[in-house]
Amino acid sequence: MSADPGPPKVRAVVGLLVAFELVSGFLQGAAVPLVPEIQDWQGISTGQAQWFTSVQYLAAAISVPAFGRLGDLHGHRRMLRVSLGIVAAGTVLVACAPNLGVLLLGRALMGPLAALLPLEIGLVRDRLSVDGGRRAVGMLVGALTLGTVLGHGLVGPLLTLLGGDLRPTLIVLAVSAVGCLVLSFTAIPESRTRGRGRMDWSGAALLALALVALLGTVSRGAAWGWASAPTLGGLLLSAVLFTAWTKVQLARPHALVDVRAVARRDSAPYYASGFVLGAVMLGGQSVAVSFMAADPAETGYGFDLAAWQISLYGVIPNIMAFAGSALCARLATRIGYRKLLLIAFGLLTVGYVSLLGVHSGLAPFAVANALVGVGCGLALGGLPTVIVEGSAADRTASATAVYNNLKTLGGSVGGAVFAVALGSLVIGATDTPSLTAYLTIWTGGGAACALAILAQLGLSGRKSGTRAPAVPAPAGSVSEGPG
Template sequence: MTTPTPAATTQRVAAVVGFLVFVELTSGFIQGYYLPLFGSIAAHLGVSDADITWFNTVQTLAAAVCVPILSRLGDIFGHRLMLRIGIVLVLAGTLLTAFAPNLPVMLAARLLIGPLAVWLPLEIGIVHSRVQGQSGRRAVGMLVSALTIGAVLGAIIGGFVGVALPIVPALLVPSAVVLACVIIVFTVVPESTMRTLSKIDWVGFALLAVGMLAILFGLRSAQGTGFGNLTTIVTLIVAAAVVIGFILWELRVESPAINVRVVASRALWPVYATSFLFGMSLFGTQTVMTTFYAADPDTVGYGFALSSGVIGLLTAASALVAAVGAALFAGIAAKTTMRGVLMLGVGLAAIANVLLAVGHDSFPVVIGTVVISGFGGGLLLGALPALVAELSPASETGIATGLYNTLKTLGGSVAGAVFAVVLSAFALPGTLASSVGGYVTVWLICAAAFALAFLLLMIVRVRGAQTTAVHTVAADVA
């Protein structure tokens, strides 16, 4: 039997990464594609704008539950196996979305699309089992860039297709793209080589799922009624109790769903905390920036009265700059270390938010912040999951990167609720709009969050090689 040469092995790994890049491009495409179609979907189903907000909420809730579970099962049974299951579920969800006759069926379809969020952690598990170091970082950067570019393409194509086709054929487009991914993952993507020999912690998974659902429901309630509402308070208290119970259970069980001691190690907890703080700005300010851009300065004293088309271009520009940052982070990390590239990312993001707070009246300044924050965010999007994978035990790459994804989403949910309360507190008398003070407060909160992340990253110990990093985690846990 002929032993593969290093060049042949490198070519096979590059081919695998290339196929996974297409899969992740599809993931981004699906996330962006439906956004311009919300109005058409609501009209097709005969539901209100308020009802259609559950279109995204249900998928977020499903992702919060399935990402930790499927990523952990990937560590146990194989990341490709779970990726296959996740892709088949998403294919079923996109088909059901196209043919859903009413809102309940549509929401059931969105539940099936929830595993879309676990594709990236599972892909990182597949890649990380075959290549580490600088090559592994570049591969992760390519996956994240593909995700970001895919979201832009999805939003653009979704807008055009929604105008050109009836709603059912338009909703079938994602199914065709996902079907191509099914063929790829079932034929040419290899299985990961690392396994964790542990039992399935069903109690831990159940507690985690209940806790995440309670947190997200409580935060959604807070967005509409504030944190003083009784339903919000009770839900968040229940969530806190469940999370505490989950942690206590994980500390005593032999094969935990999430290794709390590793997560809380000095090497990893600042990185996870940074992921949460980054998510606050990444997801929490999306609506804030849209309403600010669209505000009429002649009416409320701020904003630029931009059309939805121009706002879409700004959003696309920010995403494309982020894709560049994600693609370049590995090269920057080679010169500055992974901690250095992360500190650069949060530093740029903090500067951008400060500039918004003091220079929001100037459109050139705002454009500058789009570029600065986009590039800084791209560095974080690429470097955070790559570093989490490097610092985690090799047999726990899936759950480690899945937890990063969950914390990033949770940070966005917390910020969304807090920012809604902030903007309500600064509401202009007799209008539904906030004063500019509300927006400035949001940007300063984001700047403070990134400043805190900068300080946290100063204590991260990164030595370069994966094995050394894992030994660092093991030493911290011991």
């Protein structure tokens, strides 16, 4: 990593990137509350409306590894601008969409939103000192978390302020994305390290097919039936494609993903922890909401909260996650990142296990979810740093992209597993989830986080808190001058 270029350069790099992540979080957080409005606007069914969010997740899973590798090869700032340009075009299409096809195309073009963070982390690792890079990662993750909270909480009032008309609201979102694209051509310097080799396009295409098969099947599993032929066939197809892709990656000297580096004993537990984090954080978002909305007079559990009350209590873990990610670098300076991650997953474990005993009281229920939020925030800030500092200098964005995809994949798998629990463990002959369903989900979440702790403890002993030894760039890497 290059030397710290000084305060003005630090502000130029980090300040604008933080603004990009705030907008990225806002755009992503605003999507879910707008689904009912999108349904009314386009005159489509509930199932069709769900593709408004699903198509972006699929596009993100496909684009993130490719954009990460292209950034390592051709410059992180360059690919950051490309990503922002595609996202801006997508938001404009969404705002102007005359029909569902154009709307979904626009949402697919917004997929590279998820590639912004890996590219930004690659940029700050190259341009800042070790300590400066660590602080920057914490700020970027914190900004993304805060933006998501603001997007989820403010898009409703924004819609009301604009007279309840959806199109002006979408235009405001598009203007913010276009503004980020314009800002990207100002003070941001280019990264100087270049990776060796060329883009593995066939590997990217094979990975895209595998991810579409897996995520598409998981997203439709509940509708098709988890034991149905289409679901089992889709899962089998994705397994075959992933196996073929892994063999291809291992055989190529300049593959899309360095599979051997991901599978190393000192890095695999952190990638696996990213999968667990995605499962409990992304997959479990709707579980607490449905529990708080349940009427105890009818179900024997829940708090019968109104929508505004659910929003109030639901934002608590998100705020705590923002606080945790913002404090991550400062805490890690004192105790080290590896200990910090053990604490993060320890808090997650305690939070989920606590829910088993405190779910009957709203205040202790909120406290347990706050613990989960803090754990998520610390993990969100710490995992990318440990993964990046253990990767080769010319693979920074690629390594972060793999982590990002595993986290998203964990969210998809976790969401599917939780949906099965809520749909299978029901009250009598109804389709209402029983208390056992929620207890099973919380037990599973706590157990998964405890397994992540055991995996991290199994690492052979590097001293906690020390930076992973720098991995020299491969022969043939290019170190360029400032952009």
